Amino acid sequence: MEVFGVDKISYTYKDGKKALDEVSFNVREGESLTIIGTNGSGKSTLLYLLDGLLMPESGSIKIFGKDLDNGFLPEFRERISLLFQNPQVQLFLLSVWDELCFGPLQLGLNKDDIKKRSEDILKLLGIEHLRERGPWNLSSGEMKKVALGTCLSTNADVILLDEPTTGLDPRSQVELVDLIIGLQKAGKTIITATHDLGIIEDISDRTIVLGEDHRVLLEGKPWDVMEDTKALLQANLIHKHAHRHCWYVHEHSHFGEHKHEHISATTVGSLQSIVDSHEEKNLGIKEEKCFEMSDLDKLKRLLEHWVEHNVGHAKTYTEWAEKADAMGKNKLAWTLKEIADETERLNLLFNRAIEATNL
Ligand SMILES: Nc1ncnc2c1ncn2[C@@H]1O[C@H](COP(=O)(O)OP(=O)(O)O)[C@@H](O)[C@H]1O
Ligand SMILES: [Mg+2]
Numbered sequence: 350m351e352v353f354g355v356d357k358i359s360y361t362y363k364d365g366k367k368a369l370d371e372v373s374f375n376v377r378e379g380e381s382l383t384i385i386g387t388n389g390s391g392k393s394t395l396l397y398l399l400d401g402l403l404m405p406e407s408g409s410i411k412i413f414g415k416d417l418d419n420g421f422l423p424e425f426r427e428r429i430s431l432l433f434q435n436p437q438v439q440l441f442l443l444s445v446w447d448e449l450c451f452g453p454l455q456l457g458l459n460k461d462d463i464k465k466r467s468e469d470i471l472k473l474l475g476i477e478h479l480r481e482r483g484p485w486n487l488s489s490g491e492m493k494k495v496a497l498g499t500c501l502s503t504n505a506d507v508i509l510l511d512e513p514t515t516g517l518d519p520r521s522q523v524e525l526v527d528l529i530i531g532l533q534k535a536g537k538t539i540i541t542a543t544h545d546l547g548i549i550e551d552i553s554d555r556t557i558v559l560g561e562d563h564r565v566l567l568e569g570k571p572w573d574v575m576e577d578t579k580a581l582l583q584a585n586l587i588h589k590h591a592h593r594h595c596w597y598v599h600e601h602s603h604f605g606e607h608k609h610e611h612i613s614a615t616t617v618g619s620l621q622s623i624v625d626s627h628e629e630k631n632l633g634i635k636e637e638k639c640f641e642m643s644d645l646d647k648l649k650r651l652l653e654h655w656v657e658h659n660v661g662h663a664k665t666y667t668e669w670a671e672k673a674d675a676m677g678k679n680k681l682a683w684t685l686k687e688i689a690d691e692t693e694r695l696n697l698l699f700n701r702a703i704e705a706t707n708l
Pocket of ligand 1: 362363364366367368386387388389390391392393394395
């Protein structure tokens with residue numbers, strides 16, 4: 350079943366500011382759609398239109414097959430829920446608990462059901478400790494979670510999320526991604542407006558890119574959209590970025606997804622291990638250009654980098670060989686030791702190559 354049928358809608362604010370220009374798309378029941386676009390491209394306006402807070406100046410919107418020209422029906426209000434970009438807009442009562450009970454009270458649920466639902470939401474979002482707090486002096490991340498709670502409290506079929514990750518700490522962002530995936534599994538239709546490109550592949554089946562001209566620039570599978578560097582550059586969602594990479598400088602298109610992780614002294618069971626995990630996600634690097642360096646210079650830096658890594662790796666292999674030995678896993682210990690020796694031997698070769706660059 351089609352939840353939204355949006356056909357060539359445009360919207361201009363009273364002061365003449367254009368927000369949407371002939372935007373068309375459809376959303377099926379149970380689908381998770383992301384709308385990405387730079388600041389001011391019209392994402393929030395689009396969600397307001399889908400939530401009946403604004404009416405399009407031209408074009409048409411069908412909701413559950415019914416034309417919005419006949420008004421935003423009470424049935425739509427029950428079945429569609431919007432998380433505002435700014436949670437302060439959403440919260441107005443004296444306590445978090447009251448906020449969570451408000452929507453279900455409006456729907457006429459009985460007291461026991463409301464209590465149970467609000468308790469479930471506090472638990473789901475990990476905000477039990479905020480129950481008695483006034484929403485006005487919460488941190489922005491806490492406020493966002495409470496606003497999300499009020500949005501979920503009516504158990505709507507369709508959830509519109511405007512910049513849901515903004516203001517959340519990294520762990521809460523991951524939890525939010527899991528929550529969105531869970532909501533979709535539970536059969537909800539979800540539309541998320543975001544410029545957080547790092548989450549769109551995780552949370553959505555389809556992505557619409559709004560351009561700076563307020564029109565649909567591109568629509569497709571999120572992984573295909575992420576590959577389309579040209580369109581993302583045009584939408585101003587990524588930028589060319591000069592970047593110092595420990596030892597050399599290169600230039601690439603930047604998604605904000607570029608991350609290095611060095612975890613040390615991680616506890617695995619009772620064992621202390623040194624884990625050196627080096628992760629680099631440079632999605633969409635179409636070109637990588639070292640500049641102001643000769644090729645020989647670059648190679649030398651690369652060799653030094655490889656040696657540095659190898660030394661760390663050899664140390665880790667030896668440590669684990671000793672642990673395997675302590676566990677009585679002799680063959681494993683012996684093989685790991687051999688790997689460590691080979692890695693050290695490789696270092697000799699790298700060092701020889703470094704010396705050879707000076708000849
Ligand atoms: N209440 C408003 N009055 C006038 N212009 C607005 C208003 N809200 C948004 N706009 C303008 O409409 C355009 C789209 O805004 P918005 O939908 O908030 O974009 P986004 O959510 O993608 O950042 C922007 O140029 C913005 O400045
Ligand atoms: Mg917005």
